Amino acid sequence: QVQLQQWGAGLLKPSETLSLTCAVYGGSFSGYYWSWIRQPPGKGLEWIGEINHSGSTNYNPSLKSRVTISVDTSKNQFSLKLSSVTAADTAVYYCARGVITMVRGVILSSWFDPWGQGTLVTVSS
Amino acid sequence: QSVLTQPPSVSGAPGQRVTISCTGSSSNIGAGYDVHWYQQLPGTAPKLLIYGNSNRPSGVPDRFSGSKSGTSASLAITGLQAEDEADYYCQSYDSSLRKVFGGGTKLTVL
Numbered sequence: 001q002v003q004l005q006q007w008g009a010g011l012l013k014p015s016e017t018l019s020l021t022c023a024v025y026g027g028s029f030s031g032y033y034w035s036w037i038r039q040p041p042g043k044g045l046e047w048i049g050e051i052n053h054s055g056s057t058n059y060n061p062s063l064k065s066r067v068t069i070s071v072d073t074s075k076n077q078f079s080l081k082l083s084s085v086t087a088a089d090t091a092v093y094y095c096a097r098g099v100i101t102m103v104r105g106v107i108l109s110s111w112f113d114p115w116g117q118g119t120l121v122t123v124s125s
Numbered sequence: 126q127s128v129l130t131q132p133p134s135v136s137g138a139p140g141q142r143v144t145i146s147c148t149g150s151s152s153n154i155g156a157g158y159d160v161h162w163y164q165q166l167p168g169t170a171p172k173l174l175i176y177g178n179s180n181r182p183s184g185v186p187d188r189f190s191g192s193k194s195g196t197s198a199s200l201a202i203t204g205l206q207a208e209d210e211a212d213y214y215c216q217s218y219d220s221s222l223r224k225v226f227g228g229g230t231k232l233t234v235l
Contacts, residue, residue: 035224044127045163045171045214047224058223094170098224101159101177109159110218113173113182 002027004116006095008080012123018082022095022116029053029076033098035112036069036080038091046091050098051078085123092118128153129215129227136233137205145200145230147215153225155196158218162191162200165212165229174213175200202232210234 008020022034035050049059051069059067068081082089096112130148137143147160154160159178163171173182175191178198188209190201198217202209215227 044229045216045226047226050224060223061221099176107218108157109161109177110224111159111161111173111176111216112163112171112224113176115170115172118170 002097002114004095004097004114006093006116006119008093008119008121010120010122012085012121014086014123014125015084016123018085018089018093018121018123019079020093020095020119020121021077021079024076024078024097027097029073033058033100033110034069034071034078035096035098037094037096037112037115038089039094039118040088040091043091048080048082048093085121087123090121090123092120094118127228128219128225129217131213131215131227131230133228134231134233136235137202138235139205139207141205142201142203143205143232144202145213145215145232147198147200147227149196149198149217149219149225151196152221153196153217153219154193154198156220160191160193160198161216162189163214163216165214167211171214205234207234 003025006022030053033050036048051057066083071078095116101109162175164174165171178193179191219225
């Protein structure tokens with residue numbers, strides 16, 4: 001059974017760079033897209049971006065200029081960096097495995113399962 | 126403001142049936158992309174509840190069901206139980222914004 005375990009700094013100052021890593025245990029690393037998703041306190045979910053084992057990435061256009069997702073296939077890990085953080089970036093950040101189905105090269109469906117335990121990142125001066 | 130629209134809250138008594146709607150547009154649900162549902166218990170990570178509009182992962186009770194029509198989808202919960210009290214999120218793929226979520230619906234079991 002696949003398990004995701006994540007870690008990273010939980011308290012940042014404005015303008016610093018958020019850095020989180022997620023390790024994948026117990027399953028294949030290839031054949032999936034690995035995503036980061038965040039949830040501000042008391043609010044809904046926002047997809048940040050994803051990467052596959054080859055290093056191909058897709059980002060949420062609203063965050064693209066500040067986000068970098070990278071992968072280390074030797075360790076079955078992927079990481080998130082979010083630059084120039086502000087208080088608006090305060091959230092619980094989750095990593096998740098993205099399952100994608102395609103028909104003739106076109107994405108038909110994409111969902112997240114399983115999820116990491118979440119990391120609360122607070123941005124405060 | 127979320128790309129997919131859900132009611133902020135629904136409620137029902139134990140044993141009753143409740144539904145949660147998820148409304149999208151022609152660039153996501155209406156474009157033919159599947160809808161998925163997640164259950165988030167208080168203080169925990171979301172858990173996949175329904176994938177591909179109406180499929181349940183192993184271990185999810187058949188009290189939970191999903192459907193999709195046009196630009197909307199619905200999650201139905203029958204035989205409501207106290208442990209169903211949680212936040213529920215729909216999710217789909219959008220041709221411009223990639224993966225998108227609804228704003229979430231808080232289910233209260235009366």
